Amino acid sequence: MAKLVLVRHGESQWNLENRFTGWVDVDITEKGAAEARSAGERLKAAGYTFDVAYTSVLKRAIRTLWHVQDAMDLMWIPVKINWRLNERHYGALSGLNKAETAAQHGDEQVRIWRRSYDVRPPALEAGDSRDVFGNPRYAGASRAEVPLTECLKDTVERVLPYWESDIAPSLREGKNVLIAAHGNSLRALVKYLENVSDADIMGVEIPNGAPLIYDFDENMKPTRIGYLA
C-alpha cells in the first residue's frame, strides 16, 4: 500500500529567535535549508519516492518542500498548496518572544497556550496588522475560516476536511504522498492518524526536518509508523 511521509519545515528564523510564529510567513534559516536537504537526501538514500506533495501557503514549509524535492530529483511531481495545512494560528502571541512571554505570564500559562488541546491563546483584535484575512493567498477562505487565534482542536478541525477531500484519496489510489508542513498542523494529523488522546497529544513534539513515515493497509489503517532511521 501507499506510504505517507510527514516533514516539518527546517529551522525558521523565528524558531531561531524563539518567537511564536503561527500564520506569520517567516522563512527558513540556512540551517533549516540544510535540514530540509538532508531529509530529502536521506529519503532518497532509503529508496523513498513520491507521486504527489502537499504543503501550506507559508514559505517555510514550501521552501522546505522545494529542498526535499530537489535533493530527491522530484521537482516535477504535482504540488498542492492549501492554507488548511498552515501552522496553528497563535493569535495575539504571534511574533512575541516565548521566554519573555513566560517571564510575564508564567511557564505554566505559556505551556497551556503552547500545548493544551483546547485552550486558545488570546485572539487578535479587529484591525490588527497580523490578521491575514483579505490576503490573496486566503482568497478562497471565509472570515470564519481565517482565524484570529486557534487551539490545536481548531487546527484538527480545519486540517481534517482537507485530509479527507484531497490527501486520503491520493493514498487510496496508491500514490506515495509527501506533506511538508508545521509542528502543530502535523501534530493535528498525528493525533488523528494514531488516535492520540487529547491529554497525550500535549506530549507529542515534531522535530524540524525529521521524516515521519506511515505505511497503510487497504483500509487506510497505519500498519507501520516511525521516524526515518
Ligand SMILES: O=C(O)[C@@H](CO)OP(=O)(O)O
Ligand atoms: O511558533 C509556532 O508557531 C510553533 C512552532 O514553532 O511553536 P510551538 O512550539 O509553541 O507550537
